[in-house]
Amino acid sequence: MVKSPAYNPDPRILELGPDFYDEVAPAMFPEAKLRFANHGWAKRVGLGAYMRPAWERHFARFEPLPGNLEAPLALRYHGHQFRTYNPDLGDGRGFLFAQLRDDKGRLLDLGTKGSGQTPYSRQGDGRLTLKGGVREVFATEMLEALGVETSKSFALFETGESLWRSDEPSPTRSAVLTRLGHGHIRIGTFQRFAFHRDKPAIVALTRYCLEHLYGEKPPENDKDAANRLFDLVADRTARLAASYMSSGFVHGVLNSDNIAITGESFDYGPWRFAPYWNPRFTAAYFDGEGLYSFARQPEAIQWDLAQLGGCLGLVTSERKLNPILSDWGRRFDEQLVALLLARLGIRPGHADDDRKLAEALVAALATESVTIDRVFFDWRGGRRRDDERYDSPEFRTLADRLEGRENHAALAHPYWSDDAPCSMHIEEVEARWSAIDARDDWKPFEAKITAIRRMGEAMSAPIETAGA
Structure with a gap:
């Protein structure tokens, strides 16, 4: 096994002691087909040198990582669910598998979803549907590209079991997901x-x-x-x-x-x-x-x-x-206000002007004449679109507020010259899942991940600062 010098295990959760968690055993799955591997984040936590057999051992069979937790831990917590208190919660189909430092020194958790039953499964099978895993990959990739602080989908394996669910056509395919996050302590942990x-x-x-x-x-x-x-x-x-x-x-x-x-x-x-x-x-x-x-x-x-x-x-x-x-x-x-302007690619200025610009943007969005993604794409950097869809008082006010605040540096990436923005509406999710479900065709899934990451590059490109 290749062990990178960048790999920095640090299982700090053990400091809290056994009142905070239960040791559990992972499920034994009939198969382990790697469907998604987040190689970028693997590199950032020192696991970039791992080849496919190591991914299966650690993220489908859950063999402990070197110097890390010797056994997975199901964390204990309570919580309000739709404002009703529930003391019968806890990690019911997942566990904390490992803790390690990233390339910035942050303590991150590798946790699971669909890894089997725990003391908190409440009659559930502890499994995850493959569709649920695919959906979580899409959610985390899209949110990360948009600059949202989110957990990262790290590895998704199809596991070869047939599951029955009331909210999906059944039987349906099964999976186990490993996700990388900045801690698994919840408000509900304190509530317990x-x-x-x-x-x-x-x-x-x-x-x-x-x-x-x-x-x-x-x-x-x-x-x-x-x-x-x-x-x-x-x-x-x-x-x-x-x-x-x-x-x-x-x-x-x-x-x-x-x-x-x-x-x-x-x-x-x-x-x-x-x-x-x-x-x-x-x-x-x-x-x-x-x-x-x-x-x-x-x-x-x-x-x-x-x-x-x-x-x-x-x-x-x-x-x-x-x-x-x-x-x-x-x-x-x-x-x-800050995040709306950042997505629009507009440099911050005077607080009152920024607030009025954000208010004008929300008023224009609230007309529901154009999709959210399209508005942010078309008006990126303060550029204007001569389009009848934007011929309304709300968009004219937005244009007035953007006068003199154009930022051409925000349009430097070629993504902003595309015909349409990258989006992730339910129809797109369902279409890509249908290709997997009907034909085991993962190409549309993979193409979408590529498109999302390209958008993320465009969104995260440095925006020229005032006076530059």
Whole structure:
């Protein structure tokens, strides 16, 4: 086995002790067909030299990585699901497989989805459908390309089992997914220990998160540590909510057990990208009340943050936490303005002008005359389109706001000369899945990943700074 000098195992989760997790055994799968491997991120965590047999051993058979966890760990947590508290949660079809440092020194987790039953499976089979795995690859790749802090799909193996699901034509094909993320501690992790009134566990979690996930030395005083963590999570979740809105993404299930303490987006089930800026657009067929609809996502995430505040209230005082929670809306608004302008390729300027530009952009998007992706593509860098689709008062106001703020450097990548933007609407997902399901044809899937990454290159290209 080739071991890269860049590989830096660091299983810090063990510091928390066995009250936080259960050792589990991975499922034994009949087959292991590698369908997706994220070689770019493998290189960044020191696993780039691994050949296909090693990928199968570690990410389908789950042989421990060198110097890492000796056994997978199913993490314990509770959570609110659609605002109803559920103490019967935990990693039910996944586990923490390894922890390691990336090329920037961040502690990352390799976790799984569909790796078998655990003590928290609740009568489930612990498996993942192949379609679910394909969908998660698409979600993470698209969000990463759009600049959203998201978990990364690391490896997807088809596993040769037939699964029965009520929401998919069955029997359907099975898979196991390994994903790379910045921590698997959730708001729901804190909720579990608050439920049991376990203050020492909350203190330990707080210090773990500050030191290993935020890279800060925890204050000696437990109250100060709790206050600091809440402030950091408020910032990260405000950015998370703003990034969902600016990317036109609807997560679908923003329960408190699906909110990572780092504010990194993860755990993709019924997600969708909204074609139009429709506030009522929902992703989950079971979200009849629209609790997690497009425009209500900020409200949902702030509500989840409040649940974390309730947990930390066992350590510190509400008097310290409430001002941070009350300030969340301002943080969200500022992040949304910044992210909308960044996606448009416009340099930041005077705060009031930026806010008015963002308001004009949202008003134009809200006409629902053109898709979200198309608007950002056509108006990138402040360029104007002489198109009847944009002949409305809202788009004329947007054009006025962009006057003098054009940024041609934002159009340097050849992607911006394409005929149409790269998008990921449900019809495109279904078409690519149909090719796999009907003909085992993975070419459309692979072509889409290539197109998404090309868009990501265009989006992440440096934008000329003011005065340059």
